[in-house]
Amino acid sequence: MGWKEAAEPVLTRMPTVTRPDGHVPFKKKLGWTAGILVLYFFLTNITLLGIHPQGGEDLFGQFRSILAGEHGSLMQVGIGPIVTASIVLQLLGGANLLGLDTDDPRDQVLYQGLQKLLVIVMTALTALPMVFAGGFLPPADVLQLGSLTFVGTQIQTLMFIQIFIGGVLILYMDEVVSKWGVGSGVGLFIIAGVSQLLVSGFLSMSDEGFFYxxxxxxxxNEVTAGSWLSREGFNTLFIADGGGQLLALATTLLIFGIVVYAESVRVEIPLSHARVKGARGRFPVKLIYASVLPMILVRAVQANIQFMGQILNSQWANMPAWLGEYSDGQVVGGFFYYTAPIYSPNDWMWWTGQVPAGIEVWQIFLRISVDLTFMVIGGAIFAIFWVETTNMGPKATAQQIQNSGMQIPGFRQNAGVVEKVMERYIPQVTVIGGALVGLLAVWANMLGTIGAVDGTGLLLAVSITYKLYEEIAEEQLMEMHPMMRQMFGKG
Structure with a gap:
């Protein structure tokens, strides 16, 4: 008996959100999307019952704009478990170890059940060390609930249960948006988190606020006449968080412009209908063909490496210096330093005096090189995985064109022939687009952004918003012209 037969009774009984029987009106989709968004913000503002008032250190602090959620709340783990489970499934699927055919309805159910089970397992594995190791989520001394008194491990167990429930909730909130709303829940939560950081970065009344x-x-008179030409004045006007942040503003605006432009750059392959004379169309192969979403997977790998380093540092009193050196909770040397992403200009602009003492220039450049290599090569690899596992590859695309009755003018109406044409464009564009997005993400982090948004998070937010706009426009078109739904196969 294979693993599918053994796991089928469990995987097919995983709770699932029922798909709508027919067409969901556009206004109803917007209602579901807005409702889930409000619920998400509500849950991020519910503090964990039993947590110490000081709150502890956010392990995902620098990655929070990507992994969403809020430290010390029910949404503590954010979309991290969903992303990690996707990485595992993509690797297993890419190596053809699962033996699942996504065109087979039975295997589709097994795949979805396996994905949910993995998310639940990852939620537990992520929450356990956060609560029970290292003091990252320190419990209160005593918790009184009516006549019940909780102390020590009892409070930690209660906190773990809350985080676990929050992780399961965000899984099903994502499914509700995917089936009943517009876009996906994961994308929606990323947009929400990044937008919140950008708005607070502009309007905050603290020294980090741009307008303030x-x-x-x-x-x-913080910068007196002429002093802006000095090193200190330049740093104040262009770089420092408590200064003008002109570099961060320019980077933020450039990222917006570059991503929107890149989304519009495409190679359009002409199509014509084999039976309906005059019916023509185009298949667009965008520069960012795999979208920016695979970058979540790359950053998630980096986040998990840093997460592991923080756990080892808290539990291993005499951790070898080559593995990692920490000062005030920040990594300053060893393997975990070189594999840590560049988060802001202060991580590499040694002449500003913000780089921690003792770090040599060659160490900074080695860290930049590792981050750049990881993001560019990782972006290209995960983009390929993404295209193949989401039926966007040459073979799957050729079959979709064949099934729609379309063909490429001048070529025989044959899926194999169309596949060969698609192979001239899709693999190359996928690799170039994935590498380009990785390069942009590192560049944005190195120059800084308003609200200290992670470069990948900003790329994701802009790209997802652009695609959401396109999807909303398509939904409105199909709402006005019901016949269009049949053409798009959404009737």
Whole structure:
């Protein structure tokens, strides 16, 4: 008996959100999407029962704009378990170890059940060390609930249960949006988190706020006449979080412009209908063909490596220096330092005086090289995995064109022939697009962004918003012209 037969009774009984029987009106889709978004913000503001008032250190702090959620809340793990489970399934599927045919309805159910089971397992594996190791989520001394008194491990167990429930909730919230709403829940939560950081980065009344910083510069003589030409003045106006942040503003605007432009760059392959004369169309192969979403997988691998380093540092008193050196909770040397992403200009601009003491220039450049290599090569590899596992590859695309009755003018109406044409474009564009997105993500982090948004998070937010706009436009078109739903196969 194979693993599918053994696991089928469990995987087919995993709770699932029922798909709508027919067409869901556009207004109803918007209602479901808005409702889930409000619920998400509500859950991120529910503090874990039993957590110490100080809250502890956020292990995913620098990756929070990608993994969503909120430290110390029910949404503690964010979409991390969903992303990690996707990585595992993509690797297993890419190596053809699962033996699942996604065109087979039975195997589709098994795949979806396996994905949910993996997310639940990853939620537990992520929450356990957060709660029970290292003091990252320190419990209160005593918790009184009515006549019940909780202390020590009892409080930690209660916190773990809350985080686990939050992780399961975000899994099914994502499924609700995917089946009943517009776009996907994962994309929606990323947009919500990044938008929140951007707005607070502009409007915050602290020194990190862009407008407040400029108010100080213009009206409190923080930068006196002529001093902006000095190193300190340049740092204040262009780089420092408590200064003008002009570099961060320019980077943020450039990322918006580059991603929108890249989304519009495409190779259009002409199509014509084999039986309906005059019926023509085009199949677009975009520069960012695999979208920016595979970058979540790359950053998630980096986040898990840093997560492991933090756990080892908290539990291993005499961890070897070559493995990792930590100061005030920040990695400053060893393997975990070189594999840590560049988060901001202060991580590499040694002349500003913000780089921790003792770190040599060659160490900084080695860290930049590792981050750049990891993101560019990882972006290309995960883009290929993404295209193959989401039926966007040459073979799957050729079959879809064949099934729609379309063909490429001048070529025989044959799936194999169409596949050969697609192989001229899709693999090359996928690799170039994935590498380009990785390069942009590192560049954005190195120069900094408003609100200290991670470069990958900003790329994701812009790209997902652009695609969401396109999907909304398509939904409105099909709402106005019901016959269009049959053409798109969404009737």
């Amino acid at each position: 910083s400029w108010y100080q510069i213009l009206f409190t």
